[in-house]
Amino acid sequence: MTQIRTKGDRAFSITAGLFFFLFMLICTIPFYYLVIVSISDAAEVQRGNVVWRPVGFTLDYYRQILTRPGIANAFFISTARTVVGTLFTVFFSAMFAYTMTQYKMKFRKFMYRMTVGTMYVSAGLIPWFLVMRAYNLNNSFWLYVLPGAISAWNVILIKTYMESIPPSMEESALIDGAGYFKIFYRIMMPLSIPILATVAIFSAVGQWNSWQDNFFLVSDPALKTIQLFLMEILLEAEALAVMMRTGLGTAEFARARVMTSFTVQVTMAVIVVIPIMMVYPFMQRYFVKGIMIGAVKG
Amino acid sequence: MLKRKEGWRLPRFFSLYVMSGICFIAIILFNYVPLAGWSIAFFRYRPGLSFAQMEFVGFFYFLQVFRLPTVWNALRNTLVMAGLGLATSWLPMVFAILLNEIRSTKYKRFIQTTTTLPNFISWVLVYAIFFAMFASRDGMVNNVLRSLGLPIVNPLANRGPGQWVFQWFVGTWKGLGWSMIIYLASIAGIDQEQYEAASIDGAGRFAKMRYITLPNLAITYFTLLIISIGWILASGFDQYFMFSNPMTRERLMVLDLFIYEQGIVRHNFAFATAVGMIRTVIGLTLLTGANLFSKKIRGTSIF
Numbered sequence: 310m311t312q313i314r315t316k317g318d319r320a321f322s323i324t325a326g327l328f329f330f331l332f333m334l335i336c337t338i339p340f341y342y343l344v345i346v347s348i349s350d351a352a353e354v355q356r357g358n359v360v361w362r363p364v365g366f367t368l369d370y371y372r373q374i375l376t377r378p379g380i381a382n383a384f385f386i387s388t389a390r391t392v393v394g395t396l397f398t399v400f401f402s403a404m405f406a407y408t409m410t411q412y413k414m415k416f417r418k419f420m421y422r423m424t425v426g427t428m429y430v431s432a433g434l435i436p437w438f439l440v441m442r443a444y445n446l447n448n449s450f451w452l453y454v455l456p457g458a459i460s461a462w463n464v465i466l467i468k469t470y471m472e473s474i475p476p477s478m479e480e481s482a483l484i485d486g487a488g489y490f491k492i493f494y495r496i497m498m499p500l501s502i503p504i505l506a507t508v509a510i511f512s513a514v515g516q517w518n519s520w521q522d523n524f525f526l527v528s529d530p531a532l533k534t535i536q537l538f539l540m541e542i543l544l545e546a547e548a549l550a551v552m553m554r555t556g557l558g559t560a561e562f563a564r565a566r567v568m569t570s571f572t573v574q575v576t577m578a579v580i581v582v583i584p585i586m587m588v589y590p591f592m593q594r595y596f597v598k599g600i601m602i603g604a605v606k607g
Numbered sequence: 608m609l610k611r612k613e614g615w616r617l618p619r620f621f622s623l624y625v626m627s628g629i630c631f632i633a634i635i636l637f638n639y640v641p642l643a644g645w646s647i648a649f650f651r652y653r654p655g656l657s658f659a660q661m662e663f664v665g666f667f668y669f670l671q672v673f674r675l676p677t678v679w680n681a682l683r684n685t686l687v688m689a690g691l692g693l694a695t696s697w698l699p700m701v702f703a704i705l706l707n708e709i710r711s712t713k714y715k716r717f718i719q720t721t722t723t724l725p726n727f728i729s730w731v732l733v734y735a736i737f738f739a740m741f742a743s744r745d746g747m748v749n750n751v752l753r754s755l756g757l758p759i760v761n762p763l764a765n766r767g768p769g770q771w772v773f774q775w776f777v778g779t780w781k782g783l784g785w786s787m788i789i790y791l792a793s794i795a796g797i798d799q800e801q802y803e804a805a806s807i808d809g810a811g812r813f814a815k816m817r818y819i820t821l822p823n824l825a826i827t828y829f830t831l832l833i834i835s836i837g838w839i840l841a842s843g844f845d846q847y848f849m850f851s852n853p854m855t856r857e858r859l860m861v862l863d864l865f866i867y868e869q870g871i872v873r874h875n876f877a878f879a880t881a882v883g884m885i886r887t888v889i890g891l892t893l894l895t896g897a898n899l900f901s902k903k904i905r906g907t908s909i910f
Contacts, residue, residue, distance in 0.1 A: 318812055325705050326714065332702075333721045336784060339736045340724070342747045346739065357750045405630035414623050420631050427638040429891060433883030434844070434863070435870040436644030439654075444636070456637045459630050489622040518729035521844065525871060540731045540849075543738065571745045578735035585727055592727070593720060 340582070347371070347576040354572055370576040379530060380538060387517060387535040390453040394516040397458040399509050403501060405459055406467035407493045428461045438525055447526040453519070453534075463508050470504035471497055507595040510588070517584060539581050542574055648881040668881040678882065681865035684771075684858060689839040691775040696835060699783055700828050703790030704820050708812070719791070722784025730845035733781055737850075738763065763850070770858040774850065789831070790824055797823045833901055833908075837894025840886045862886055 346354055350365030358364045374380065408414065409421050432440075446452040478500065482492045498505070520536035527533070648668055650661040672678055709715050725733070740748050741763050749759040762773040801819050810818070844863040851859040860868075862882065870879030902908040 315811075321812070322709065325708050329706060329709065329714075329718045329722075332784075333718050335780065336722045336725055339740055339747075343736065343739055346745075354745050357745070357753055360747060360750045360754065401630055401633070404626050408623050408627035408630070411620070411623055414620050414627070417627075420627060423631070423639070424634055427634065429894070430642065430887060432638070432641035432644055433880070433887060434866055435876055435880045435883055436641040436647070438871060439647070439876065440641045440644050455633070459633050459637075489620070490626060493626065514727050518727075518732075520729065520731060536729050536731050539735065543731070543735055571739075571742060574735060575739050578732055578739070581735075582728060582732055589724065589727065 343575050343579050343582070346572060347579045349572075351572040370572050371580070374573060374576050374580060379533065380535075382531060383533050383535045383538040386450075386532055390450070390519070390534065391513050391516040394454045394457065395509050395513045397454050398460075398463065398512040399505050401458045402460070402463040402508060403467050403498055403505060404493060406464045406471060407497050408489075409464065409468045410471050411489070424459075424461045424464055426461075434525075441526055448529045448532065449527075450532060452522050452526055453516070456522075457512075457515070463512075466508060467501060467504055470501055474500050510592050510595050513588070514585065514592070535581055539577050542570075542577050545570075645880060645884055648877050648884055650877060652877040652880075654876075664877075668878045669885065671878060672882055672885060677860070677865070680857065681860050681862045685840055685842050685861040685863075687771050688774060688778075688842050688861060689835075691771060692778070693832075693835065693839075695775070695779070696832055697828070698779070699786035700790050700824055702783065703787045703794060704816055704824070706787065707791065707794050707820070708816070719784070719788065723788065724784070725781045726785035728781075730849050733777065733846070734849035737777060764852065764854040766854050766858070768858070770855050774846065774859065777850070778846065790827060793824055793827045794820060829901060829905060833894065833897045836897040837890050839893060840890050 345361075345363040346359055347370055348366055348368065349359045349363040350367055351370070353359055353364040405424075409417060409424075411417065441447060441452060441456070446455070474497070478496055479492055482496055487495070518536060520534055520540060523532070523534045523537045524540075646658070649663060649665060650658060651664050653661060706715060706718060709718075728736075738746070740746050741760065743749060743759060743761045743764075749761075752759050762769065765773060797820065801823075802815055805815050805819055840862055842861045842863055844867060847859045847861050847864045848867070851864065866879045866882050866886075869875045869882065898908050
């Protein structure tokens with residue numbers, strides 16, 4: 310597009326550019342601050358010297374955090390639920406979506422409507438909580454994986470994509486005598502990889518970030534997720550701060566604990582955010598695809 | 608070949624039924640069985656007993672909902688937060704229109720990437736971040752304020768109405784960049800000929816924004832608005848749970864947090880379920896109402 314650029318136009322562009330630069334800073338500076346606090350000396354942080362750059366470089370807080378009992382296990386559980394949960398979600402959502410593209414199948418419409426219906430009515434926390442307990446899923450790893458395996462949103466997303474694949478691919482396989490499962494697994498899944506990658510990315514991020522199921526229903530420390538681990542560290546320090554204000558325990562002791570806690574908390578937050586940061590660049594290209602198909606259908 | 612198939616094979620579509628059946632059972636188990644769990648709101652619920660053994664109390668808990676002053680407090684907080692959200696629901700659209708005016712694709716992408724990041728972290732982390740920014744002793748914002756000789760701020764412990772605005776800011780910080788994306792995608796889908804025609808007619812930049820981009824985004828905006836009206840009472844649990852403390856509790860006790868406290872903390876299961884049911888039914892009514900209204904007024908609807 311060619312355009313005559315006036316002075317006002319130019320000023321507008323610059324203003325808009327600066328405006329978004331500011332927006333960008335507001336979104337990213339907190340992450341930067343977390344990192345510099347985590348590698349600075351806590352005493353310097355406490356004196357208010359750490360604002361723009363690390364002071365008194367140390368990795369000691371990482372050592373402190375990573376040697377805490379239970380953290381390795383929490384990391385393992387979060388990773389396991391991310392991997393297993395994502396595989397389950399992708400496989401079962403894709404399989405269900407595939408069957409929903411088979412118009413000749415009886416009850417297809419009924420099942421599809423019921424699935425879409427789950428987007429509008431949800432039972433809410435308490436019935437969900439009681440039913441999961443009735444299924445004996447409390448204190449079970451499967452609680453992290455099974456309930457979210459099939460969501461209406463993902464099914465719609467994948468179904469829409471599969472419908473855009475030329476039916477000739479499927480028909481020729483059918484004539485060759487392949488069963489439906491084989492067609493799904495060997496033909497439709499590989500052809501749907503772009504959308505399955507989108508679903509996988511969103512599912513993986515959701516799994517990594519998830520903590521409510523753990524918080525509500527899993528008290529077994531062996532199944533604690535990294536998010537809950539972080540939450541407990543955050544709230545533990547808050548309890549200490551309250552303790553200090555109310556004068557329980559010697560003030561000196563409480564101050565010492567709270568002082569290090571801030572750095573420890575921040576360091577823990579950095580550890581939890583690192584995996585997200587690592588996959589984030591790869592997620593970019595899937596954003597718009599996911600959100601657009603969803604928008605058209607939703 | 609076709610003949611052999613007819614001879615001994617399982618009924619037509621058998622494998623399809625197995626494949627869809629497994630998944631459909633999961634949907635029933637994890638979505639519709641809990642819905643049937645709504646029935647506990649009509650009983651004096653005791654865990655481990657069957658419905659036959661529990662006392663049927665009819666609408667007792669529903670009536671209790673309206674009598675409890677704490678419910679009204681929770682409703683007020685929920686509505687205030689939803690109101691702030693609705694009042695600023697145009698922000699992502701305007702931000703997207705402005706961002707689209709920047710010529711450099713690289714810069715645009717850079718802004719998009721960085722401002723979307725907060726959407727992908729958990730609420731636990733969001734709390735950690737705001738704690739790191741605003742903690743009264745070591746928070747970055749307060750460090751800066753102190754070094755400038757200004758009084759420090761402590762929004763994390765603000766008892767006043769400012770707490771709502773702070774929570775709105777937190778939510779916007781997390782979601783604005785992400786919400787922009789859908790509008791940016793819609794802008795990318797606008798027919799370029801419209802702009803070219805307008806250019807020939809002598810339309811300037813602002814005229815094009817006002818008369819082409821904005822009307823083209825209206826459908827997206829109103830669709831999202833209708834959906835968010837349906838979600839008015841569902842403010843979510845995580846944010847308010849993470850940010851609530853003895854100081855902010857009264858302002859942050861939204862319905863979702865209230866349901867959690869009544870049900871899971873106090874084991875008042877039937878009552879909490881009744882609150883949840885009322886919430887869902889009102890939400891559905893609002894959604895349908897907003898949709899009908901939009902159909903009448905604008906001629907577009909989402910279902």
